[in-house]
Amino acid sequence: MKYSRSDAPKRPKPERLQDWNEVYLQEDQEERNAAVRTQATRCMDCGIPFCHSGTAGCPLGNLIPEWNDLVRRGDWELASDRLHATNNFPEFTGRLCPAPCEAACVLSISHDSGGAVAIKRVEETIAEMSWEGGYVKPSHAAVSTGKRVAVVGSGPAGLAAAQQLTRAGHEVTVYERDDRLGGLLRYGIPEFKMEKKVLDRRLAQLRREGTKFVTGCEVGVDITVEQLRADFDAVVLAVGALRGRDDKATPGRELKGVHLAMDHLVPANRACEGDGPSEISAEGKHVIVIGGGDTGADCYGTATRQGALSVTQLDQYPMPPSVRDDDRSPWPVWPHILRTYPAHEEAGERRFTVAVKRFVGDDDGHVRFIELQQVRVEKDSSGRRQVIPVSDEIEVLPADLVLLAIGFEGVEHMRLLDDLDISLTTRGTISCGSDWQTTAPGVFVCGDAHRGASLVVWAIAEGRSVANAVDKFLTGASSLPSPVIPN
Ligand code: SF4
Known part of the structure; x- marks a missing residue:
């Protein structure tokens, strides 16, 4: 007090x-x-x-x-x-x-x-x-088990699983299809939230501990499933849930300048890595970000830094007065206050209880305006979300770049999953048993690929838990921690 x-x-x-x-x-x-x-x-x-x-x-x-x-x-x-x-x-x-x-x-x-x-x-x-203070030191396994594990994907879940399994004495190789390691930590999260040197510093520790990394390698394409099965005793899928939710139903979605959020964030992060200017830049544009969550806030701060003329973030949900008396919003909130990201303090505007009725283009087929309507969100008797207009009034906002940050729909289509004959849930994620094992024997899943797009802390928790399960599968027992169970 x-x-x-x-x-x-x-x-x-x-x-x-x-x-x-x-x-x-x-x-x-x-x-x-x-x-x-x-x-x-x-x-x-x-x-x-x-x-x-x-x-x-x-x-x-x-x-x-x-x-x-x-x-x-x-x-x-x-x-x-x-x-x-x-x-x-x-x-x-x-x-x-x-x-x-x-x-x-x-x-x-x-x-x-x-x-x-x-x-x-x-x-x-x-x-x-x-x-x-120099307290972070490589932690080496006391014994080698002689077992080999492939981790597919180098986001936080894959890295946590790899570090735990390496420390348990297994020989771990992480495969990453991108040219650099880190998954969403590298190409999804903007530098202004976490500078990449923070990631590189930790990757260096993993390397010193003995985890091996292969970049630019899509498992299922550059390495066949047969080869993977022959080379490794267990496989961990930490492939994320990057299939972006689209908005095909709104007229004008096909216009140039309307993109999924990740189409904006990935090249912007690549530009920060020195890969040349971003193909989709907000510079000199009126930018509309649709969706009030973390990814929307990342687009918001990125567009501001790219020199947007204006940035407006739209949310169908009301501004939540409190997490306790308003649980309608799916976006993360901190108790008692609307969750505000640093990006929101910098510039731009947030609009609540609104939805786009139509994207309007010019003669070249490029988006120039959006038509906006006041709405409320309700669930119908079957629990499905309904967006209901509350007025016929249409507001027009300038829009040269529209970014859809309305969530993710599960794992992307990849040959690896077909070849492993992996079952997906109705949410598009990879299903598993209580031991984190998928429908393919010896193949485990963790992180967003299992849970759906979620918090970095859940990815790390699932990575730690799957390591315990794989360790048990390979050796019959494990002293590794297992903080969470599959949902
Ligand atoms: Fe401390 Fe946890 Fe109690 Fe908060 S809930 S006061 S952080 S022990």
Whole structure:
């Protein structure tokens, strides 16, 4: 009660719009650590720490009260040890996770308490102190099992599974179809949320531990399934859920300038990697982002930095006043406040309870306007979502670039899944049993490919759990942790 919640300070808006670097201020280490120790002091070490696990808290079971206390006492090395005990990549979650732990924190019950403990800020600072203090060291397996595992996909789920399995003594090879490693962490998440040097630093640790990586290799095409089966004792599919949901029903969808969100984000991230200018740039354009979630916010901040004339983000749902009294929105919210991303503070506008009625083009077939209508969202008797116009009034907004960030519909079509004869769920994800094994024996699944597009913390949790299952499959038993079960 003595201290207020305080989040990590951000760079001034005009400054951060001039570059792609992370939005947070590079603070003096001593000042940063003192501020974060004060924040950790707010933790009450609850008898039942809802932040730590359960249906609402951290899927990884992060030992939050334990490391809050270690930070309070200034023992960064032990705090790093306890944080890494449950989380392979706390520098990713500290930057990217919307922090279900904070939503579950007992201190968020009351406005008078000053809000949840700033767990994410504490986590990120421990993670950075781990690197600055040299506490992150390669962890080598005590014995080699002689078993070989292929991990397909190098996003957070694949990397977590690979690191756990390598540390358990298996020979692990990660296959990535792209030219660089990281999956969505590389080509989906913009630099201003997490600079790629953060990813590269962790990849170097995995390499030193013995995980092997092959890039530019599409399994099922560049390596046949027969060869994969012959070379490996088990296979982990961590191929993501990148089939973007489209909006074919709205008239004008076929116009030039209307794109899926990832068609914008991937080249923008490639441009930051030095691959030349983005093919789909927002520079000098009126930009409409459709969809109020994380991907929409990433498009929003990217368009702003590319020099858009205007950026407007549309959401069919109302601005949620509170996560507790309004659970209609599917987008992540923090308790008591509308979830605002740093990108939203910088420029542009957010519009709620609206939907596009029509995309309108010019004589060249390029989108120039959208027609907008006020709507409400309801579920019908079968539970299906219905978008209902609430007025005949049409509003027209200029639109030279429209980005559809309305979710994902499961895994992309890939030959690998056909050749393995893998079954998909009705949601387009890969089904598995309680042991994470798919319908193909010896082939396991984790992350978005299993769960559907979700949070980075769930990807890491599933990667850790699938490693436990594969280890058991290969050796008959496992001491690896398994924080979550298949849904
Ligand atoms: Fe600390 Fe909040 Fe967790 Fe309680 S719920 S132990 S106050 S972080």
